[in-house]
Amino acid sequence: MAERGEKRKRESEAENGGAGDSETPAGAEHPLAGFKLQSILRESARDKTIFLHGQVSGDGKSTEDAVVILERAPFQVETVTRLLGNNPELKLQLKNDIYSVYHLNPPPELNEMKTTIIRPATEKHIKKYVRxxxxxxxxxxxxxxxxxxxxxxxxxxxxxxxxxxxxxxxxxxxxxxxxxxxxxxxxxxxxxxxxxxxxxxxxxxxxxxxxxxxxxxxxxxxxxxxxxxxxxxxxxxxxxxxxxxxxxxxxxxxxxxxxxxxxxxxxxxxxxxxxxxxxxxxxxx
Missing domain, CATH: 3.30.428.10 (HIT-like)
Structure with a gap:
């Protein structure tokens, strides 16, 4: 029974900050420095995911292709407890008998998105995510x-x-x-x-x-x-x-x-x- 391949391992390390770093180290190049959107490769409303092709500043002078995947993080019990327990601002969109629909804007710390960056991205990477x-x-x-x-x-x-x-x-x-x-x-x-x-x-x-x-x-x-x-x-x-x-x-x-x-x-x-x-x-x- 195999649970993880090398690719999954790399993805897991990327999700958890690799060797333990949770932020870009001081003085290090930002992974999305100078990002310029080239195209939307694909999007999924069901999965709440969007795949983007863009260019970033490689060494401050040259540019590199990059694929960026933005994905809404799944809900966590602690998160929704904090969010709904503090009387959040709700904007009514629809009300029908006992049913009502609101727009809720969570505070920044509760509105994180999982962001996967592939750079430099080859033509093969870009083609992989095109619809x-x-x-x-x-x-x-x-x-x-x-x-x-x-x-x-x-x-x-x-x-x-x-x-x-x-x-x-x-x-x-x-x-x-x-x-x-x-x-x-x-x-x-x-x-x-x-x-x-x-x-x-x-x-x-x-x-x-x-x-x-x-x-x-x-x-x-x-x-x-x-x-x-x-x-x-x-x-x-x-x-x-x-x-x-x-x-x-x-x-x-x-x-x-x-x-x-x-x-x-x-x-x-x-x-x-x-x-x-x-x-x-x-x-x-």
């Missing part, structure tokens, strides 16, 4: 053999594991994704489910029926792995066109050993993904 059109692919078993599998084997899709959180990674190699699974893998899948639940219960006190346990298709990397996420946490990639519950996978294979070899799997691809181009070239989308 892309999405296309649904309905991949049949034949499509997998003729389009997706050759694409995977060409090495065009990275299999580097660089962003792990709470994930079970299978030891056996050669199981790339759902498409490779059959009844021979049922003991492995059941073991991942049972041992994963037991380990999480022991360490975190979270029961199996409080977990969302699933596989991605398409996955981020082609080595079989299973995600374990608390039901209350809306993690990226839990949408119906990507996440497949492990319990459903096990049941499908018990009903038909070749289920994932034959079935049509629907998933979304971004406009800039090479695999989408392969499907277009084959006249499949």
């Amino acid at each position: 892309q059109e999405l296309y649904l692919i309905q991949e049949t078993g034949e499509d997998y053999k003729n389009i997706t599998l050759p694409f995977i084997e060409s090495g065009s899709f990275s299999i580097k594991v660089d962003d792990l959180y709470l994930i079970a990674i299978s030891h056996p190699r050669g199981i790339k994704s759902l498409r490779d699974l059959n009844e021979d893998h049922l003991p492995l899948l059941k073991n991942i489910q049972q041992e994963g639940q037991a380990a999480i219960l022991k360490k975190y006190g979270v029961k199996g029926n409080q977990l969302r346990i699933y596989l991605h298709y398409q996955p981020s990397y082609y080595h079989l792995h299973v995600h374990f996420v608390a039901l209350g946490h809306e993690a990226p990639g839990i949408t119906v066109e990507r996440a497949h519950l492990l319990s459903d996978v096990i049941q499908n294979l018990e009903l038909d050993s070749q289920y994932y070899t034959k079935c049509t799997l629907t998933y979304a691809l971004r406009a800039d993904e090479p695999l989408l181009q392969k499907f277009k070239e084959a006249g499949k989308c």
Whole structure:
């Protein structure tokens, strides 16, 4: 069971001030010195997050590209207690019977935003956060053999594991994704489910029926792995066109050993993904 990859580690260090510094050291360059907004790459009202591309003063003379991610911090019990317990100023927006909506402006110390800065940002970084059109692919078993599998084997899709959180990674190699699974893998899948639940219960006190346990298709990397996420946490990639519950996978294979070899799997691809181009070239989308 792997909990954090190096990327998560770096992000955690960045969130917590690296080696313990909570502010920019005296005399050090401000990470957003001379920031000039170039474009809004993407924004999400649901996640209360905005992704920005800008330029900052690198050494006072030259400029560097930077990606800045602004995210509203989650509420904390102590914060809301302080905020609502001091008769905050409320501006009425709407009132209907017992329901009323107000605008509340918290004091600066309670209005922090998590700010992630990537600098110098390469074109690859900027492209990663640009909003892309999405296309649904309905991949049949034949499509997998003729389009997706050759694409995977060409090495065009990275299999580097660089962003792990709470994930079970299978030891056996050669199981790339759902498409490779059959009844021979049922003991492995059941073991991942049972041992994963037991380990999480022991360490975190979270029961199996409080977990969302699933596989991605398409996955981020082609080595079989299973995600374990608390039901209350809306993690990226839990949408119906990507996440497949492990319990459903096990049941499908018990009903038909070749289920994932034959079935049509629907998933979304971004406009800039090479695999989408392969499907277009084959006249499949």
